[in-house]
Amino acid sequence: MSGHESLIEALRVLEIQALEAVSAATDPDALEALRIHFLGRKEGQISGILRGLGSLSPQERPAVGAEANRVKERVQGALEERKAALEAEGGEGTADFDLSLPGSVGWRGGRHPVTQVIDELWSIFRSMGFTRARGPEVETDWYNFVALNTPLDHPAVDEADTLYLKNGLLLRTHTSPVQIRTMETHEPPIRIIAPGMVYRRDTPDSSHTPGFLQLEGLVVDEGITFIDFKATLAEFARRFWGPGTQVRFRPSFFPFTEPSAEVDVKRVITRPDGTTEETDWVEIMGAGMVDPAVLDNVGYDSERYTGFAFGMGPARIAALKYGIRDIRCFFENDIRFLNQFAQP
Numbered sequence: 001m002s003g004h005e006s007l008i009e010a011l012r013v014l015e016i017q018a019l020e021a022v023s024a025a026t027d028p029d030a031l032e033a034l035r036i037h038f039l040g041r042k043e044g045q046i047s048g049i050l051r052g053l054g055s056l057s058p059q060e061r062p063a064v065g066a067e068a069n070r071v072k073e074r075v076q077g078a079l080e081e082r083k084a085a086l087e088a089e090g091g092e093g094t095a096d097f098d099l100s101l102p103g104s105v106g107w108r109g110g111r112h113p114v115t116q117v118i119d120e121l122w123s124i125f126r127s128m129g130f131t132r133a134r135g136p137e138v139e140t141d142w143y144n145f146v147a148l149n150t151p152l153d154h155p156a157v158d159e160a161d162t163l164y165l166k167n168g169l170l171l172r173t174h175t176s177p178v179q180i181r182t183m184e185t186h187e188p189p190i191r192i193i194a195p196g197m198v199y200r201r202d203t204p205d206s207s208h209t210p211g212f213l214q215l216e217g218l219v220v221d222e223g224i225t226f227i228d229f230k231a232t233l234a235e236f237a238r239r240f241w242g243p244g245t246q247v248r249f250r251p252s253f254f255p256f257t258e259p260s261a262e263v264d265v266k267r268v269i270t271r272p273d274g275t276t277e278e279t280d281w282v283e284i285m286g287a288g289m290v291d292p293a294v295l296d297n298v299g300y301d302s303e304r305y306t307g308f309a310f311g312m313g314p315a316r317i318a319a320l321k322y323g324i325r326d327i328r329c330f331f332e333n334d335i336r337f338l339n340q341f342a343q344p
């Protein structure tokens with residue numbers, strides 16, 4: 001065998017070895033090692049043979065060179081094909097995945113449980129002809145107290161209860177100033193609810209937070225009587241808590257209503273087994289007939305107009321509705337708590 005024939009023979013042996021090794025390889029690292037072993041510039045077997053070309057006569061060289069290139073291309077092609085086949089099978093680390101596991105589902109926002117209660121309260125009052133009003137959280141003595149027939153020596157005005165700001169301003173302690181602001185800018189008939197934040201100098205515990213939501217209601221028109229007052233609030237209570245709900249008006253006192261009442265409900269709850277149970281009486285709001293002095297303060301004719309007002313705490317109502325014993329849960333924003341109220 002002449003020199004060039006033995007080189008061509010050696011190339012064909014390498015070709016067969018390389019193709020066998022490539023088809024047996026099971027991962028990309030093994031393929032890379034084979035590429036270096038057969039095609040590498042320095043130590044590659046095929047490159048080694050090409051280096052031997054120098055010992056051949058110029059007539060013999062082209063045939064060997066052409067064969068070397070053919071083998072190189074064939075091995076190169078086999079490496080690429082095998083690599084693609086391995087990737088299609090699942091590639092590197094196939095064993096790390098359990099394809100039967102469920103996919104991860106992205107976070108989905110939901111309305112806060114107290115917001116859901118406010119929306120429910122709003123839809124009931126809207127169906128009874130109420131509209132929504134609002135007022136500022138920073139107020140003056142006039143709107144928060146004086147116009148509401150609360151003299152400045154009343155205990156509620158005390159710094160122990162009220163958060164004062166500079167320049168005679170304060171954080172409203174209830175939503176009742178929205179009554180005044182609404183009546184100042186609108187003529188009767190008035191039928192509004194006003195949800196919003198209020199602030200009191202309170203130490204947080206299971207039933208108090210220094211800031212909380214209230215929902216104010218006000219109705220003023222000619223001929224509004226105590227019957228309208230009781231019937232409207234009883235109807236609201238039955239729509240919110242269910243038709244079997246009993247409603248009780250307990251005499252109370254607020255400077256801006258006369259007479260005043262605290263409204264209690266006794267609910268019927270259905271246990272998981274379908275049987276029912278009556279709850280104890282629980283207070284759900286403060287309310288009363290608007291004091292004529294308040295109507296006078298906004299320039300209404302208190303001989304002609306009468307009305308009623310009420311105020312409730314949506315977080316308290318949400319706590320009752322969902323059986324939550326500590327209202328701080330509503331402020332901590334623990335996602336495990338909030339997720340229980342997620343709506344589909």
Ligand code: PHE
Binds near residue numbers: 254310
């Ligand atoms: N503003 C009263 C409170 O915060 C509630 C209330 C509103 C009472 C309207 C009567 C009428 O306690």
